[in-house]
Amino acid sequence: xxxxxxxPCLDVRGGRVVKGRKFTxxxxxxxxxxxxxxxxxxxxxxxxxxxxxxxxEERALFTDILRQVASEIFIPLTVGGGINTVWxxxxxxxxxxxxxxxxxxxxxxxxxIEEGAKLYGNQCVVLSMDVKRVDGKFRIFAKGGRENTxxxxxxxxxxxxxxxxGELVVNSIDTDGVKEGFDLEMLEAIGNAxxxxxxxxxxxxxxxxxxxxxxxxxxxxAGLAASIxxxxxxxxxxxxxxxxxxxxxVRL
Numbered sequence: 001x002x003x004x005x006x007x008p009c010l011d012v013r014g015g016r017v018v019k020g021r022k023f024t025x026x027x028x029x030x031x032x033x034x035x036x037x038x039x040x041x042x043x044x045x046x047x048x049x050x051x052x053x054x055x056x057e058e059r060a061l062f063t064d065i066l067r068q069v070a071s072e073i074f075i076p077l078t079v080g081g082g083i084n085t086v087w088x089x090x091x092x093x094x095x096x097x098x099x100x101x102x103x104x105x106x107x108x109x110x111x112x113i114e115e116g117a118k119l120y121g122n123q124c125v126v127l128s129m130d131v132k133r134v135d136g137k138f139r140i141f142a143k144g145g146r147e148n149t150x151x152x153x154x155x156x157x158x159x160x161x162x163x164x165x166g167e168l169v170v171n172s173i174d175t176d177g178v179k180e181g182f183d184l185e186m187l188e189a190i191g192n193a194x195x196x197x198x199x200x201x202x203x204x205x206x207x208x209x210x211x212x213x214x215x216x217x218x219x220x221x222a223g224l225a226a227s228i229x230x231x232x233x234x235x236x237x238x239x240x241x242x243x244x245x246x247x248x249x250v251r252l
Contacts, residue, residue: 003249004214005045005222006236007199008229010035012051012081015065017230030230033068039229040073043236045251047073048169048224050101050128051081063095070096078126078169084108086115093120101169103128104142107149110163117164125167126199127160129153131186132173138186145173153186154193161194168194169224172202177227179205182213191219199224207234207242214248 010017010032017032032049039047049069051062070077079092080101089100100120106112106127116125130141131153138153157168170190172183182203191198200213204225213223228234240250 002221003045003251004220004243005199006043006210006239006250007046007048007222007224008035008039008044008236009048009050009201009224009226010069011226012049012062012065015062032065033072035230036069037072039236040075043240043252044075045222046076046078048078048101049080049097063091066092066095066097080126080128084112086112086119089116089120089124093124099124099126099167101126101128102165103130106160107140107142107151110159113160113163113165117166122164122166125165126169127157127165127167128169128171129156129160129190130171130173131183131190138189141173145176154189157190157194161196165196167197167199167221169199169201171224175203176201178203179228181205181209182217182223184213184216187213187217187220191217197221201225204228207239210239210243211246211248214243215246 012032017030017035066079076098078099078101079097083100083102084105092100102112113125130145131138132141140149140151140153140156141147142149170187172186175183182200187200198220199222200220201224210223213220240252243250
């Protein structure tokens with residue numbers, strides 16, 4: 001039986017972890033280094049680090065903070081933000097990342113996925129998708145959710161898999177920070193289109209939302225969340241114990 005993963009997410013802006021709602025109303029949370037240390041001790045299976053304004057500001061990812069975060073943890077670290085070339089892959093991997101998340105850079109140049117996979121292996125390439133409903137259709141947004149690309153999210157997921165992505169992070173802008181549950185409709189639609197692992201992101205508000213996610217979406221391999229973990233509303237230990245009580249296989 002596949003072990004389901006629990007993954008906290010550090011959205012970093014200006015050297016600080018921040019959190020918003022539907023990609024707006026951004027508030028300061030804590031130091032990314034301190035949070036990374038906390039999650040490493042708390043039983044997280046992996047950690048995601050996003051430099052959330054790198055693409056919009058058209059600059060490289062902040063590697064000094066990344067190095068500090070990587071030094072604090074012994075669990076897999078996925079890093080994204082401003083990844084536009086294979087040189088960016090090389091740079092963040094040398095700073096301690098285990099996987100590289102591509103988003104806006106891959107939208108501009110889908111071959112980036114293929115190039116990264118050929119150089120570093122499929123398992124290293126994570127395609128991050130920021131998805132929002134537009135006129136009833138799932139559309140891909142770029143530059144931290146600011147720009148509607150018009151790309152159909154289901155077709156983009158298929159293309160990402162074909163190009164060599166080893167994993168998808170599917171983030172629902174509609175449910176981000178709302179805390180009313182994961183976007184199950186969207187996750188099911190994308191899950192039916194691909195065979196690579198899916199990390200569900202956006203909407204977790206309590207433990208029952210994770211139970212519902214894994215019970216109803218067998219193709220989802222991991223649940224990602226931010227504020228409920230950052231603000232200690234849910235502990236990873238309690239979450240995993242409840243998942244196990246519901247016959248969902250997790251690493252305790």
